[in-house]
Amino acid sequence: MNITKEDILKELLITPSPSGSEHAIIKKVTNFLKDYVDEYSIDNNGNLIALKHGANRNKKLMLAAHADEVGLMVTYIDDNGFLFFQEIGGIDTNILPGQRVEIHNRHGVVTGIIGKKPIHLQKRDTKAKDYDAEDLWIDISAKDKEDAEKVVEIGDYITYQTQPLSLNQDFWTSKALDDKVGLLMLIELAKALDGKLPAMDVYFVATVQEELGARGVRTATLGINPDFGIAIDVTHATDYPTCSPQKSGEIKLGNGIVIAKGPNIDSVMGGMLIELAKQQNIRYQIEPIARPTGTDANSMQISGTGIKTALLSIPCRYMHSPNEIVSLLDVNEGVRLLAHFCDVELDN
Numbered sequence: 001m002n003i004t005k006e007d008i009l010k011e012l013l014i015t016p017s018p019s020g021s022e023h024a025i026i027k028k029v030t031n032f033l034k035d036y037v038d039e040y041s042i043d044n045n046g047n048l049i050a051l052k053h054g055a056n057r058n059k060k061l062m063l064a065a066h067a068d069e070v071g072l073m074v075t076y077i078d079d080n081g082f083l084f085f086q087e088i089g090g091i092d093t094n095i096l097p098g099q100r101v102e103i104h105n106r107h108g109v110v111t112g113i114i115g116k117k118p119i120h121l122q123k124r125d126t127k128a129k130d131y132d133a134e135d136l137w138i139d140i141s142a143k144d145k146e147d148a149e150k151v152v153e154i155g156d157y158i159t160y161q162t163q164p165l166s167l168n169q170d171f172w173t174s175k176a177l178d179d180k181v182g183l184l185m186l187i188e189l190a191k192a193l194d195g196k197l198p199a200m201d202v203y204f205v206a207t208v209q210e211e212l213g214a215r216g217v218r219t220a221t222l223g224i225n226p227d228f229g230i231a232i233d234v235t236h237a238t239d240y241p242t243c244s245p246q247k248s249g250e251i252k253l254g255n256g257i258v259i260a261k262g263p264n265i266d267s268v269m270g271g272m273l274i275e276l277a278k279q280q281n282i283r284y285q286i287e288p289i290a291r292p293t294g295t296d297a298n299s300m301q302i303s304g305t306g307i308k309t310a311l312l313s314i315p316c317r318y319m320h321s322p323n324e325i326v327s328l329l330d331v332n333e334g335v336r337l338l339a340h341f342c343d344v345e346l347d348n
Ligand SMILES: [Zn+2]
Pocket: 066, 178, 179, 210, 233, 234
């Protein structure tokens, strides 16, 4: 099977996976990983846990990327057949008007439009309104409630309808690059380690429900009970207008994999990642995070009696929007760094 990383990424991106409905993406990731691992299973919450044995089978390294993406859920259908919704995960409601969305259920996929009054009909004082979900609706062009109910049910999951697109050079845009580039890193790493023996047992984990407060990783970490854990996610790039490097540090697309520093990070593991990057001429950037990170690394670190944890991130513009942007150069550097990290046996 000779499939490029771009093709794998596209396949992951077009597979809808709103938090709570990750079965399809978990199946895809399993298919991409299964030839490169010794065993795999799916836990009760739906996390994929795949294991590649290492030289020392008494030590475990857990690598986790989340499989879920932000989305919406149908909460109400009015008499005219318009749908109302709640957000799943952190969505800026103000970017929703005018978007196309897909409603998923056992009947298949229904396309809808998030409606808003055109500028001609708006009153001056409503133009700059800060929207709540209840101010907006989804128009599936149903004749009435009964007509809508033929194809949509309360509780259906909704995702943005955007297709992945390669932009200039190695830049890609799509919904859900958060965290499908993380899944891509896991898959590319497994391929890079094919035929090699890592220093320790390596667990490749695709977690569920990260966007709802890193829920899936809790049970995955308890189940595996690793000696060391690394979460792989996206982080905010600060290289576009109105972002503040003064507030968040300087993170640029295409400038390398991001290594986090802070209380959520084991200083020995973090230091070793930086040292390895320097030794191997891997491009990297440092992200200072002075609080628990909003990633799987947070739940992982405080699981059970505590897990030594690090965080690697891909810089991302416009996170949680229908058109995020990342650079695949940063993914490549992350895969190289993890491959070298897997050669090292760490002391507990
Ligand atoms: Zn994420």
